[in-house]
Amino acid sequence: MAKYLRYSGEFISRAGILWRIEILQDAEEAFPEVGELTFEADSPLLIEWSREEKHATVCSSIATLKIESPGDRTYEDLYTIAPGRIRMDVYREDTLYWSGALDPEFYEEPYERAANYPVSLTFSDFGVLDRLKYDLTGLRTIKEIVDYAMARSFINFEGIEYQDLTTTYFEDGTTKADINKLSVRSDNFYDEEGEASTLREVIEGILQPLALRIVQRCGKIFIYDLNGLFLNAGVRQIEWDGSSSTMGTDRVYNNAKVNFSPYSTAELLSGDVTFNGEYSTEMHNLTTAEMSYYSFYPDYGVEHRQGSTWDYDLINFTIFTGKGEGLGYLNPKARYFHILPMVGGPSECDGIAWGFCVGHGAITPAATRHKMNSTTHAQNAVLMRTNKVFLPKLSEADQKAYYIRLTLEMLLDPRYNPFSSADDKKKDTNEESNYKKVKTMTGWAFVPIAVTLYDNNGNPTWHYDNAGIAKFATHGSIAYSKGEWNAGGASFGDAWLEYYNVNDQEEDTGILGWKANRHTVGRPDTVLRCNPDQFKNGISSFYFYDSFKQMADGQYIPYPPEGGYLEVTVYAGVNCYDYGEKISLIDALNKKDTSFETTQKWDAESLYEKIRWHLYKAPKLEIVKNNLVFDEAELDDIEYSGYLNQDAMEEVSIDTICGTSDKICPTAKGIFYRTSDNLQLKKLHRAGVTDHPENLLIGTVYSQYADRKTTLEGECRLDPSGVTAYSEINQGDKKFLLAGETQDAIADTTDATFIEFRPDEYEAEK
Secondary structure, three states: OEEEEEEEEEEEOOOOOEEEEEEEEEEOOOOOOOEEOOEOOOOOEEEEEOOOOOOOOEEOEEEEEEEEEOOOOOOHHHHHOOOOOEEEEEEEOOEEEEEEEEOOOOOOOOOOOOOOEEEEEEEEOOHHHHHOEOOOOOEEEHHHHHHHHHHHOOOOOOOEEOHHHOOOEOOOOOOEOOOOOEEEEHHHHEOOOOOEOEHHHHHHHHHHHHOEEEEEEOOEEEEEEHHHHHHHOOEEEOOEEEEEEEEEEOOOOOEEEEEEOOOEOOEEEEOOOEEOOOOOOOOOOOOOOOOOEEEEOOOOOOOOEEOOEEOHHHOOEEEEEEOEEOOOEEOOOOEEEEEEEOOOOOOOEEEEEEEEOOOOOOOOOHHHOOOOOOOOOOOOOEEEEOOOEEEOOOOHHHHOOEEEEEEOEEEEEOOOOOOOOOOOOOOOOOOHHHHHHHHHHOOEEEEEEEEEEEOOOOOEEEEEEOHHHHHOEOOEOHHHOOOEEEEOOOOOOOEEEEEOOOOOOOOOOOOOOEEEOEOOOEOHHHHHHHOHHHEEOOEEOOOEOHHHHOOOOOEEEEOOOOOEEEEEEEEOOOEEEOOOOEEEOOOOOOOOOOOOOOOOOOOOOOOHHHOOEEEEOOOEEEEEEOOOOOOEOOOOOEEEEEEOOOOOOOEEEEEEOOEOOOOOOOOEOOEOEEOOOOEEOOOEEEOOEEEOHHHHHHHHHHHHHOOOOEEEEEEEEOOOOOOOEEEOOOOOOOEEEEEEEEEEOOOOEEEEEEEEEOOOOOOOEO
């Protein structure tokens, strides 16, 4: 929707300057008539920049337009429009001078006569940014974000100027660190619940650590630092126009602190999904197979009823199925589920149901035992895909310091109630015989997956491959089983997750109940087939290191060679092995093993038809350190500090959400990146000092507040020259910053506050 002219008017100031006001409104087409504005004679237009501290970032302004209402509530409809839909453009001598959006929260008019009464309309240039949420994704340059925010602010401007008024360089001291050469991560501006920051918070977050200020002046957006303003801007002399002016001193601070919160969490994907359907303890179902929820007793060997009435008070849990969210893709034959405990039931949880048996009695024939899919699982059918998550690029040396830990909880179980013991007094009340058979014949289970890295355009660039490890056998040590990243997109069979009991590879299993994958080490039965001498009592001499046994669950994937967007695909089905025997949930009917290409012997009886439950949680992704304990890679909040004037009392404290750290940490979302290579940034250079930008910011604060600076206040001639430094005839070579003012357009004057400022010539004592 475009903006079209709704009202317009002109007036001549007392100094003979032509001012034109245009009010534009969103509409499908041009308005048939443009209303004429009638201005109040004494003060038709005031534009105010509030006095800001010298370390302030967003220097916003408001304009108050005072006009006559020709009829009853003529302008009331303007205040019913959403923020940003109404804009005022101010022209001075036919040149764009100021622009801002109407603030719909401020409306007041006399309620005493029907026409020709004064009305004040309030507009703001950056105020609307408090009402708008950030919605970009990925790695973005600071310039991109500023452009985006200014476009969404709806204000009219002729360009953004920053090159000549900023003085920060990269560490080499010669390459300018312009705002188009620094980048930040968009996910830094969303909280844990996915709530986005406001555009005002984002703009302040990306500019403040760099000691940058942003202001609208004379039809342009200016971004500058005080050092650049002092050294590179023009200097204009203050022209006093009032009967009096006031001289004073600015404040002095004792010390400065910059607190940087890097918003670091090791968790890339939580492993959580959300079931969106209805569920409650009042909803239960034991007899009707057509419902979307099913209830289960602790066992089914006993009919829990009196006559024809079921004893619903003894239900152990109910599983509800339907729609949900939390994944990038879910196979249409699968469903989200919610397990609701009833009487002594399992833990409450959400997840993905690929299949489960409903009702009592035998589970054959297999074609009717799963409610949501067929029994034949296509070898390369995608069950689910995660949303993509961002991974920053690391240098080759830093890549070696981290792993990506991928964990997938799965429930693969033959019991009627997988959350109740199979060892009941009455045999087979909870499928005890099938439970023992599956446990005996399933030492190693494999789930096919794909782990793919994409570039900014959605093209696959790298994929993880551990197929060679999964096909054979390695020692139980991450050093022997890392896998590798290969260029291009993934194919079925490139990567596998493995389930086994790390402490008992002979008698126990890695499935039955909720179980998470362990790091993939392959199958000892391949060693038996290739070299029987390596087995003793049927168990391979390949062994698990004790340190490996103590590792947390999950697949430990090396950090990729490039940055990008990571996606995990889980294929339908599971391959299960136990020293030459196999249960296949991928291709059970055809009795083929196309995934591992071995000649192992098949067990005559497939256990596929014994499995009642096949549930998943969503994949969980974490960044962990490559150290002895693989602890989570997180960066704590960082405090930078420096003394300014130890004789002063007050402290200046600045909290930032973007910044730098001595440590390279891929989970620190608030870190600055160098746009040219997307590597994390540590230090910058300004005014002869190379340090963290936070310390350079402290140096800027030190230069402005370590000793007393002169302040000047009073009425002076309006200066339409944009962003500049000022001098005063009685203040020698001092330079002044225009810290705040209220411009009166009809008088061509301004009530202004000027504060002495200096370049970044001092380094604070740390």
